Amino acid sequence: MRVTSSQEKITADILENKVLKGSLPIYSLILPTGMRGYLVIEAESENACRELIMNEPHVKGMLPSPLSEEEISKMLTIKQTAQEIGVNDIIEFLAGPFKGYKAKVRKVDVAKDEITVELMDVAVPIPVTTKSNTAKIIQKAEVV
Secondary structure, rough: OOOOOHHHHHHHHHHHHHHHOOOEEEEEOOOOOOOOOOOOOOOOOOHHHHHHOOOOEEEEEEOOOOOOOOHHHHHOOOOOOOOOOOOOOEEOOOOOOOOEEEEEEEEEEEOOOOOEEEEEEOOOOOOOEEEEHHHHEEEOOOOO
16 A cells, blocks of 8 residues: 555554454555555455555555565565675765765664764764765774
């Protein structure tokens, strides 16, 4: 189903509460990462799905046809990052306000695809959190 962009989590919570309180034959609600404006509902029938989303805020409607198993499995596949940035790696920013700066990785959040780094060659070390695709590894951390 289509929902208001950036309201997917709120809508999923509302629908989950409705399923838990009622007796609708809904099997699962999927909040696909990387797909803004969509929720996937697994239900016994199209009517059960329509009844679930009826008069709910942020719901814009259903897709004209059900998704195939292949389409759903593509959505659920976790995309691996091209490079595996680890703690203590030295990176260089490729974009953004720190383009060209070097930094040491202090924390890696794989779920959010973010890294927290400390800028090097500055008077005061500044922690910066950014998406990992804005940086490239220039030196891997030494394995002890």
